[in-house]
Amino acid sequence: MLSIVVEHIFLLVIVTLISVLQNAFFATKVEREGKEHNNKTAFERVSCANRNCMDSYPTFLAVMWCAGLCLNQAPAAFAGIIYLVARQKYFVGYMGQTSQSTPGFLFGKRVLAFLILMCIVGIFNFLLVRYFGNDYKDTMETITNAASALLLIP
Amino acid sequence: MLSIVVEHIFLLVIVTLISVLQNAFFATKVEREGKEHNNKTAFERVSCANRNCMDSYPTFLAVMWCAGLCLNQAPAAFAGIIYLVARQKYFVGYMGQTSQSTPGFLFGKRVLAFLILMCIVGIFNFLLVRYFGNDYKDTMETITNAASALLLIP
Amino acid sequence: MLSIVVEHIFLLVIVTLISVLQNAFFATKVEREGKEHNNKTAFERVSCANRNCMDSYPTFLAVMWCAGLCLNQAPAAFAGIIYLVARQKYFVGYMGQTSQSTPGFLFGKRVLAFLILMCIVGIFNFLLVRYFGNDYKDTMETITNAASALLLIP
Numbered sequence: 079m080l081s082i083v084v085e086h087i088f089l090l091v092i093v094t095l096i097s098v099l100q101n102a103f104f105a106t107k108v109e110r111e112g113k114e115h116n117n118k119t120a121f122e123r124v125s126c127a128n129r130n131c132m133d134s135y136p137t138f139l140a141v142m143w144c145a146g147l148c149l150n151q152a153p154a155a156f157a158g159i160i161y162l163v164a165r166q167k168y169f170v171g172y173m174g175q176t177s178q179s180t181p182g183f184l185f186g187k188r189v190l191a192f193l194i195l196m197c198i199v200g201i202f203n204f205l206l207v208r209y210f211g212n213d214y215k216d217t218m219e220t221i222t223n224a225a226s227a228l229l230l231i232p
Numbered sequence: 233m234l235s236i237v238v239e240h241i242f243l244l245v246i247v248t249l250i251s252v253l254q255n256a257f258f259a260t261k262v263e264r265e266g267k268e269h270n271n272k273t274a275f276e277r278v279s280c281a282n283r284n285c286m287d288s289y290p291t292f293l294a295v296m297w298c299a300g301l302c303l304n305q306a307p308a309a310f311a312g313i314i315y316l317v318a319r320q321k322y323f324v325g326y327m328g329q330t331s332q333s334t335p336g337f338l339f340g341k342r343v344l345a346f347l348i349l350m351c352i353v354g355i356f357n358f359l360l361v362r363y364f365g366n367d368y369k370d371t372m373e374t375i376t377n378a379a380s381a382l383l384l385i386p
Numbered sequence: 387m388l389s390i391v392v393e394h395i396f397l398l399v400i401v402t403l404i405s406v407l408q409n410a411f412f413a414t415k416v417e418r419e420g421k422e423h424n425n426k427t428a429f430e431r432v433s434c435a436n437r438n439c440m441d442s443y444p445t446f447l448a449v450m451w452c453a454g455l456c457l458n459q460a461p462a463a464f465a466g467i468i469y470l471v472a473r474q475k476y477f478v479g480y481m482g483q484t485s486q487s488t489p490g491f492l493f494g495k496r497v498l499a500f501l502i503l504m505c506i507v508g509i510f511n512f513l514l515v516r517y518f519g520n521d522y523k524d525t526m527e528t529i530t531n532a533a534s535a536l537l538l539i540p
Contacts, residue, residue: 084456084512091452095505098498101445129441133283136290136444137255144245148238190252197249204238287437290444291409298399302392344406351403358392 089155090146094139097162101135104128104169120173127172131165138186141193148200150219153226154193160229161189192229196222243309244300248293251316255289258282258323274327281326285319292340295347302354304373307380308347314383315343346383350376397463398454402447405470409443412436412477428481435480439473446494449501456508458527461534462501468537469497500537504530 084091108128111121138161146154164186203218238245262282265275292315300308318340353372360368392399416436419429446469454462472494511526 084508085516087455088509088512091456091505091509094448094452095502098445098449098502101442102495102498105442132441132444133286134255134259136286136293137252139444139448140248140293141252144248147241148245190256194249194252197245200238201242201245204242208239287440288409288413290440290447291406294402294447295406298402301395302399344410348403348406351399354392355396355399358396362393 086151087146089151090143090158093142093155093158093162097135097139097158100162100166101132104131107169107173124173127169130172131169134186138190141190141197145193145196145200148204149196149222153219153222154196156226157189157192157196157229161186164189189229192226240305241300243305244297244312247296247309247312247316251289251293251312254316254320255286258285261323261327278327281323284326285323288340292344295344295351299347299350299354302358303350303376307373307376308350310380311343311347311350311383315340318343343383346380394459395454397459398451398466401450401463401466401470405443405447405466408470408474409440412439415477415481432481435477438480439477442494446498449498449505453501453504453508456512457504457530461527461530462504464534465497465501465504465537469494472497497537500534 105128108121108124111124114121138158142154142158142161145157168186199218199222203214206214259282262275262278265278268275292312296308296312296315299311322340353376357368357372413436416429416432419432422429446466450462450466450469453465476494507526507530511522514522
């Protein structure tokens with residue numbers, strides 16, 4: 079039974095693994111800065127960047143998995159990768175700065191909005207199938223696959 | 233295959249989506265307060281409220297999904313909605329206060345306790361079915377549906 | 387349908403429940419210290435320990451569930467239990483200390499690495515089955531079950 083399930087989620091699992099490795103990278107950075115002790119502001123900065131990333135991490139995971147389960151895993155995993163890249167950029171940008179011009183508390187808003195949209199479309203489609211018998215799922219998946227490419231535009 | 237799965241989780245997905253939107257609302261509040269700079273205590277307060285909410289967010293998600301998968305999604309999603317209302321009240325109450333009489337670190341304890349109870353009942357029932365062949369699942373679901381209405385009592 | 391699913395995840399659900407109860411225990415500790423007010427450093431310490439635990443909680447949950455779904459739930463749940471014990475030790479150790487010789491930002495690295503390895507093996511095996519038709523899953527599960535006992539070595 080489970081191998082059927084794995085077929086539908088393995089891309090999501092891979093993205094989750096990458097995000098976990100990224101978390102470990104962030105935590106290592108924070109730990110190393112904390113041990114040095116000679117640069118208080120740098121530790122503050124890294125710690126703050128890490129906390130912002132961690133605060134939005136469960137939200138990201140929940141939305142990505144919901145989108146992947148409700149509609150299709152491929153665009154959800156792709157959007158997840160884009161999100162991870164945005165997070166990496168955010169973390170590195172936060173670390174390197176000397177001025178406090180932080181790039182904002184939130185990041186990757188567009189990706190999250192896209193994933194939320196995917197969830198809504200998936201549930202809406204499911205309700206349509208259940209109560210009206212129409213099935214636009216294939217059409218939806220094609221559109222979503224095409225739309226996910228738009229996320230690459232900066 | 234997945235459309236069968238979606239039938240059993242779509243209410244949970246909807247509640248998850250609502251909670252994500254609420255998170256975004258909280259984060260926006262924090263960002264706006266952080267930009268104003270003229271009110272330090274207000275920012276402290278909002279930031280603290282946001283962190284408390286975010287700290288318990290993964291716990292809530294995990295319990296709600298487990299309860300929904302193990303027993304039945306309808307009462308789990310209903311309890312989730314109640315939890316989100318309690319969180320909203322907590323956040324707004326934390327923000328508006330001038331004195332530090334915070335309503336406690338934890339909130340929605342009753343809802344979480346109810347969801348944990350649902351999980352335990354679901355697993356217990358599954359083990360009963362597996363090893364003894366009894367199936368009280370229908371009875372349990374009816375009782376849980378009725379019991380979830382008790383959560384409305386403040 | 388769902389009872390088939392529950393059969394494959396009930397150990398994971400039990401571990402998740404235990405972790406939730408542990409979270410509640412940590413939060414209660416923090417709340418009690420916060421109410422006493424006469425010991426500022428103790429509150430700082432407990433709060434910091436709690437935050438470190440909470441920061442890595444979503445990561446742990448994600449990895450455990452992925453490993454449980456991709457390969458087998460028994461070793462994943464066992465590793466989860468080991469992780470919870472490590473976390474308990476970390477929290478208690480953090481609380482009782484008078485000096486700031488914290489046992490590091492990360493804990494349970496070995497358990498997380500084992501779970502990540504399980505995920506990778508599971509996905510790799512799935513891809514092998516899909517594209518080459520081999521199925522080493524039974525072998526893998528036996529090896530993983532045996533390897534999970536190695537986690538007990540301190």
